[in-house]
Amino acid sequence: MPIIVPLLLAVALFCIGVYGVLARRNAITMLMSFELMLNAVTLNLVAFDAWRVDGLATGQTLAVFVITLAAAEIGLGLAIILLLFRGHGHVDADAARDLVEAAPGEHTEVEQ
Template sequence: MPLVLPLLLAVVLFCLGVYGVLSRRNAITILMSLELMLNAVNLNLVAFDAWHLDGLATGQTLAVFVITVAAAEIGLGLAIVLLLFRGHGHVDADAARDLVEHEESAT
């Protein structure tokens, strides 16, 4: 299989993920879009590893590390989303931006 086919698929997946992160306001959809972007990176790592044929499987090893980091990121992200939903009844990312507490200036 030529290298360009998995790379084109990875570009399409990454662009869909970027579009999802930039255009959506729902926190769950943003997390799913981030996962799509990480899967595109995994596809690139594995495709270049298969193309390079060095015998060390470094691309596949890095892909396993990316999957591990993605699982931790999703676990933490879903915990934050659940706390946001329990406390405020919505998972709107724009409204969550307004929840930041500002320090009172000491005068």
């Protein structure tokens, strides 16, 4: 198989992931979009490793690290989203930006 096929698939996955991060405001959809982008990177690593046959399996080794990173990212991200939903009843990323606690002695716009 020519290398262009997995690379084009990886570009399509990465573009869908970027669109999902930039256009959506739901935090769960944003996490799924991050996962799509990481899967595109993994596909590129494996495709280049298969294309450059040298016996070291460097791309496959890096792909395992990317998968491990993705698992840790989704675990931490879901924990943050669950805390946000339990505390405020929504998972809107724009509204989560406004949830910064004020330091003692400072007043926010809502309190004044």
